Amino acid sequence: MMHNTVDKIEYVSFLEHKGRFKGLFSWIFATDHKRIALLYLYAIGTFFFVGAILGLLMRLELIAPGETIMKPQTYNGIFTVHGIIMIFMVVIPGLSAVFGNFFLPILIGAKDVAFPKLNLFSWWVFIFGSVLAIASQFMKNGPPDTGWTFYAPYSTATGTNVITATTAAFVLGFSSILTGLNFLVTIHQMRAPGMKFFNMPLFPWAIYATAWIQLLATPIIGITLLMLIAERLFGIGFFNPDLGGDPILFQHLFWIYSHPAVYVMILPAMGVITEIIPTFCQRRVYGYKAIALSSVAIAGVGFLVWGHHMYTSGMSNQARWFFSLLTFVVAVPSAIKVFNWISTMYKGSIDLKPPFLYAVSFIFLFIIGGTTGLLLGSIATNVQVHDTAFVVAHFHYIIFGGMGFAFFAAIHYWLPKMYGKMYNFKRANIAWAIIFVGFNLLYFPQFILGFQGMPRRYFDYLPQFQTGEVISTIGGIILVSGFIFMVYNLVMGVRKGEPAPANPWNGSTLEWQIPSPPPTENFDEVPVIKKNPYDYI
Amino acid sequence: MANNSSHITDYKVLTRVLLVLMFCTFLTISITSYNLAAFTVTIALLIAGFKSFLVLSYFMHLKYESLLLRILVSIVFVLFALIVLITFIDYSYR
Structure with missing residues (x-):
């Protein structure tokens, strides 16, 4: 057994710890939160790669009008499965399941989550749901062609594998609920002595707010998808007007979950950024309580704004007015965070290391995504750009520019802690530049295309849109190249990188006070917390 | 804690x-x-x-739990009521 040495104390890291099982079984039956986090990382990384390839295929199809590399029905299947994989298998669980699992217990001074076996079970449920989702692409009736939103009444009638795909989303929801429940109990019950809510680091605060959404909102999509399955199997008229159902009811139920789900994706991302900025500025977080409570405010108000996805659905005018108002309200706590991050940087000793580059990019892209979101929250402009490429651009600026860049920031920030190895900074910086350029080249033209009237999810388009589509496709190729280069650098870092010290970034939170990689139970003695987590100037 | x-x-x-x-x-x-x-x-x-x-x-056992936990569970019901109420802003005026 290989032993690590930190400050002349020998210890066995969680990577080398020998438990009941050996080899692969020591991973897939592990109950250690850090091993489970890595299981999620490898699974989600693989799904992200598959989703990205599907996205690239869509971009290649759209490089010229007419049919280029696939048939229209294949295109419909690919954008649906791209959405299902990216939303349900990558961005919803991504930060919470990987970095929440790895760092939440450490950041609050705990030895593990409250229910380690339930944590492992959640991963298995996640894998089962993911296998079902991928299987829906290849089964007899062809991939689902409804889009990831499964809108009724089309989803009640199409002959494709909708039942398999919705069952997959249903199963994946269970994993999300169980993980959220586990984190809530962990935060309530397992904080280190002296750690009150208001001297808890801000990443756990974000995970806390996220966990509430996972616990409360996910059952709604579960029930909705069960209703859809029941309608398809037994002809019960929930949503199909021919059977006496209401298709707008499906949209209500779907978005009651799926809008808060956007916050499941973005709140942990905001938590990651809030950890990185003070470390790389060596500054105390500006407005600690405002950031902490804004996470809760986003989670709370975010529950009540779902109708802004439905302005053109035939919903009543009064409801549209109400949802528009609340949508503008939810922008306030998001803006509070942005102002506080920038204020934290003010007069800081800024160190432009790769995690910070990704964090600053996050702020830049999130501002673009957020402000274009207000355009969509306003009823009049929404009607103009609804279901156009503008929505695709806005959505990807929030989800990929937000959650995706935060994920990349997190992996560059915490990888030395997770594996005890350091990656190459120069290559990381180059990869960041390629990804940043590729991302903007891919998605920014879609704002313009949307304004010009290019619909989303269309296989074909008029020649007037081709310039924008070509630029977008070139951006997609650059983005995927940058992504491959980034993964190469990280993998090389883990395999052949220099050993990482316990605290390579001079961070002040608890994870930097333990060895890299951490021992199985994190702490020899449970720490007693006596100070603010961001103990800088 | x-x-x-x-x-x-x-x-x-x-x-x-x-x-x-x-x-x-x-x-x-x-x-x-x-x-x-x-x-x-x-x-x-x-x-x-x-x-x-x-x-x-x-x-x-919620009756015997801390006030914080009781408040948190109560918020869940308030949230549920709000969601139903807001949905009916659509149905009542459509």
Whole structure:
């Protein structure tokens, strides 16, 4: 057994710890939160790669009008499965399941989550749901062609594998609920002595707010998808007007979950950024309580704004007015965070290391995504750009520019802690530049295309849109190249990188006070917390 | 900051709660034989809500938990009510 040495104390890291099982079984039956986090990382990384390839295929199809590399029905299947994989298998669980699992217990001074076996079970449920989702692409009736939103009444009638795909989303929801429940109990019950809510680091605060959404909102999509399955199997008229159902009811139920789900994706991302900025500025977080409570405010108000996805659905005018108002309200706590991050940087000793580059990019892209979101929250402009490429651009600026860049920031920030190895900074910086350029080249033209009237999810388009589509496709190729280069650098870092010290970034939170990689139970003695987590100037 | 204190509820209390729950179930079924028009669903939901309150309070020990936890669970119900209310802003005016 290989032993690590930190400050002349020998210890066995969680990577080398020998438990009941050996080899692969020591991973897939592990109950250690850090091993489970890595299981999620490898699974989600693989799904992200598959989703990205599907996205690239869509971009290649759209490089010229007419049919280029696939048939229209294949295109419909690919954008649906791209959405299902990216939303349900990558961005919803991504930060919470990987970095929440790895760092939440450490950041609050705990030895593990409250229910380690339930944590492992959640991963298995996640894998089962993911296998079902991928299987829906290849089964007899062809991939689902409804889009990831499964809108009724089309989803009640199409002959494709909708039942398999919705069952997959249903199963994946269970994993999300169980993980959220586990984190809530962990935060309530397992904080280190002296750690009150208001001297808890801000990443756990974000995970806390996220966990509430996972616990409360996910059952709604579960029930909705069960209703859809029941309608398809037994002809019960929930949503199909021919059977006496209401298709707008499906949209209500779907978005009651799926809008808060956007916050499941973005709140942990905001938590990651809030950890990185003070470390790389060596500054105390500006407005600690405002950031902490804004996470809760986003989670709370975010529950009540779902109708802004439905302005053109035939919903009543009064409801549209109400949802528009609340949508503008939810922008306030998001803006509070942005102002506080920038204020934290003010007069800081800024160190432009790769995690910070990704964090600053996050702020830049999130501002673009957020402000274009207000355009969509306003009823009049929404009607103009609804279901156009503008929505695709806005959505990807929030989800990929937000959650995706935060994920990349997190992996560059915490990888030395997770594996005890350091990656190459120069290559990381180059990869960041390629990804940043590729991302903007891919998605920014879609704002313009949307304004010009290019619909989303269309296989074909008029020649007037081709310039924008070509630029977008070139951006997609650059983005995927940058992504491959980034993964190469990280993998090389883990395999052949220099050993990482316990605290390579001079961070002040608890994870930097333990060895890299951490021992199985994190702490020899449970720490007693006596100070603010961001103990800088 | 773990709070490991726990409360053991007397069997007599649990039995009484069980009886009340059974009575409520009987009541839910009985009122279906009366024509209460628009109030049929409302009354059924009120009884179901009361039953949930009893289960949460006694069987799930919420009555003996900290004020913070009771507030958090209460917020969940407020949220649920808000979601139903907001949905009906659409249905009432459509």
